[in-house]
């Protein structure tokens with residue numbers, strides 16, 4: 001079993017796509033190990049996306065991520081990291097394959113509906129950023 005951090009980003013929550021995205025997650029066979037609705041501060045978002053600090057879109061990305069509530073989750077499945085990224089689709093919805101979450105729900109390369117960890121080390125760090133051990137069920 002593997003765990004990954006997933007976020008339903010503020011664009012998708014505001015558009016009331018949370019239920020539809022959760023349905024796809026469960027239909028794909030993931031088990032929810034943790035879930036919380038929360039509003040990130042700009043600082044929270046900057047800490048989360050610290051690897052992108054030097055990128056030109058960092059200010060805009062962190063403003064977007066702190067613009068409204070998001071749903072933060074831990075998903076569990078065999079090969080969860082790769083499997084969740086495949087279900088999300090490409091970062092840019094214009095390049096995402098049919099049937100993926102970003103193809104269906106993302107507005108733009110920035111406002112792209114969901115987040116997923118990209119490797120075991122980042123998944124562990126991102127899960128620890130949002131959840132204490134006792135919150136993982």
Ligand code: ATP
Pocket residue numbers: 052057061090091109110111112114115116117118
């Ligand atoms: P995430 O880490 O959110 O799952 P990702 O791994 O597909 O997405 P990253 O390269 O890690 O993509 O970028 C992190 C986030 O930064 C993207 O999901 C998107 O919201 C935003 N982003 C990435 N590239 C751009 C860009 N060129 N312009 C604006 N925003 C961008």
Ligand code: MG
Pocket residue numbers: 116117118
């Ligand atoms: Mg990423």
